[in-house]
Amino acid sequence: MQFSIGCEYAIHGLLYLAMQRPDEVVLLTDVAKAQNLPVSYLAKVFQLLAKAGLVKSFRGAHGGYMLAQTPDQITLRDVTQAIEGTTPLYSPLSSRRECGLAADCVIKEAFTRAEKSLFSELEKVTLKEMMDQAIRMRSRMKWLQVPVAG
Amino acid sequence: MQFSIGCEYAIHGLLYLAMQRPDEVVLLTDVAKAQNLPVSYLAKVFQLLAKAGLVKSFRGAHGGYMLAQTPDQITLRDVTQAIEGTTPLYSPLSSRRECGLAADCVIKEAFTRAEKSLFSELEKVTLKEMMDQAIRMRSRMKWLQVPVAG
DNA sequence: ATAATTCGGATAGTTATTGTCCTAATATAA
DNA sequence: TTATATTAGGACAATAACTATCCGAATTAT
Ligand code: SF4
Ligand code: SF4
Numbered sequence: 001m002q003f004s005i006g007c008e009y010a011i012h013g014l015l016y017l018a019m020q021r022p023d024e025v026v027l028l029t030d031v032a033k034a035q036n037l038p039v040s041y042l043a044k045v046f047q048l049l050a051k052a053g054l055v056k057s058f059r060g061a062h063g064g065y066m067l068a069q070t071p072d073q074i075t076l077r078d079v080t081q082a083i084e085g086t087t088p089l090y091s092p093l094s095s096r097r098e099c100g101l102a103a104d105c106v107i108k109e110a111f112t113r114a115e116k117s118l119f120s121e122l123e124k125v126t127l128k129e130m131m132d133q134a135i136r137m138r139s140r141m142k143w144l145q146v147p148v149a150g
Numbered sequence: 151m152q153f154s155i156g157c158e159y160a161i162h163g164l165l166y167l168a169m170q171r172p173d174e175v176v177l178l179t180d181v182a183k184a185q186n187l188p189v190s191y192l193a194k195v196f197q198l199l200a201k202a203g204l205v206k207s208f209r210g211a212h213g214g215y216m217l218a219q220t221p222d223q224i225t226l227r228d229v230t231q232a233i234e235g236t237t238p239l240y241s242p243l244s245s246r247r248e249c250g251l252a253a254d255c256v257i258k259e260a261f262t263r264a265e266k267s268l269f270s271e272l273e274k275v276t277l278k279e280m281m282d283q284a285i286r287m288r289s290r291m292k293w294l295q296v297p298v299a300g
Numbered sequence: 301a302t303a304a305t306t307c308g309g310a311t312a313g314t315t316a317t318t319g320t321c322c323t324a325a326t327a328t329a330a
Numbered sequence: 331t332t333a334t335a336t337t338a339g340g341a342c343a344a345t346a347a348c349t350a351t352c353c354g355a356a357t358t359a360t
Contacts, residue, residue, distance in 0.1 A: 001234045003151055003261075004348065008242045011257060028306080036246045041350050047307065060358025061304040076260055084151045092158045096186045100290035106275065106283045107161060110226055111153070114271035121264035125256065133256045140250035154317065178337080191319050197338065210327025211335040 006083045009037055009045045011130075012143070014079060017055065018071045018131045019144060025064040035143045045083065052082030072128035077119045089115045156233045159187055159195045161280075162293070164204065164229060168221045168281045169294060175214040185293045195233065202232030222278035227269045239265045 013031050020026055028046060032039035046065055050057045056068040067074070090111035099105075134144055163181050170176055178196060182189035196215055199205045206218040217224070240261035249255075284294055 001151070001153055001230075001239070002237060003240050005243070006349080007240070012242075012247065027304095038350060040352075043306075044308095044350085050306090057306060058358080059304090059306045059356070061302095062359060063305045063357080065306090076257070076264075080151075087152060089151070090153045090157070092162075093155070097162065098292035100292075101283075101287060106280055107226070110272060110275040114226075114268050117271045118264045118268040121267045122260060125260040130256055133251075137251060142248035142250075156318080177335095188319060190321075193337075194319085194339095200337090207337060208327080209325070209335085209337045212328065213326085213336045215337090 003080055004084060006041075006045050006048075007080050009035075009042055010049055010079050010083050011076070013037075013042065013046065014049070014054065014067070014074065014127055015130055015134060016144065017065060017067050018127050019134060020066075023066060025058055025062070025066050027064045031065075034145075048082050049079075052078065054078060054082055067127075070128075071131050072126050074127040075123045076125045077122040080122060081119070088112070089118075153230055154234060156191075156195050156198075157230050159185075159192055160199055160229050160233050161226070163187075163192065163196065164199070164217070164224065164277055165280050165284060166294065167205065167215060167217050168277050169284060170216075173216060175208055175212065175216050177214045181215075184295075198232050199229075202228065204228060204232055217277075220278075221281050222276050224277040225273045226275045227272040230272060231269070238262070239268075 012035055016031050016034060017026055028043055029039055031037070031046075032042045046055060046057070049055045050065075050068075053068055054074055055065045057063070057065050088111070090108065092108070101108075134141060138144060162185055166181050166184060167176055178193055179189055181187070181196075182192045196205060196207070200207045200215070200218075203218055204224055205215045207213070207215050238261070240258065242258070251258075284291060288294065
């Protein structure tokens, strides 16, 4: 019961993109290098982000990635769900157990509410806010030492 | 990012206990049989429940398990945490990434809030409520067809 | 054409979860 | 005391999920 490490890579990768000049296209290898991540796995993560519409990808020479939405549109929820998918937190295999409640079971309903509550919290935090923090505290985040606009 | 199947076993096992006469001691094998669960794994689950103080265990002849708290004291949060432990939903390995934010990082704070929110929802549902539902809908839950008080 | 780059699939390595088994400890009863 | 019933706990095996690597195909700029 933990977010996978792919979420961590995604969050920090997106933050790295957000810190570039707007519309700057970044190489995957640069993202990986800056944060000491395995580039081959990060590639998979970025493919998921692209599919989810959080980043735009460009193939070929001078290709790479850039954000597909403004940082204030991208929330932590978008990121985690892009990586982890949207399977419910609790889905009992009633195959073992004969049970005809199905739709209106207080247990399942409770988990559904809890899950909604979890993601609605994550939805409140945007990449913009993370970026703002990163700008304020840039000196303490060595992995983010990138040239910024201007 | 899903609650493990052990949680499902635990919830339904506790519900089975709750449906017995108060202070009735139940054999693990009966719980497993009623729900067609692997008894050896259910044993592990019940050991965790015992450690967490949700059930009392009795060894030896006429031994078994019973609830250690009244059904209205046991919440879904207690159960899930007894099984899954309390490791945080998100704990980035800053080993890869040099970052000095640590304590006051908006990302980590967001996940912490989200996690609290998740568990606070789960805390609102008690075994008593599940039991009441089970009593109302007994006919639709074949795995729970047990003799009840009286 | 050539070089640079992402895409997608296959696959391998690693870790976590789920399940089994065996022995020890404990409790009851004859 | 001995036999029997039952949980505790550790070691282990099987399975599944996650993480990581690799390669050929597609795409694009030069
Ligand atoms: S009681 Fe609810 S969670 Fe359990 S098997 Fe029935 S429908 Fe599923
Ligand atoms: S930015 Fe926050 S989550 Fe990322 S490495 Fe720094 S402290 Fe950890």
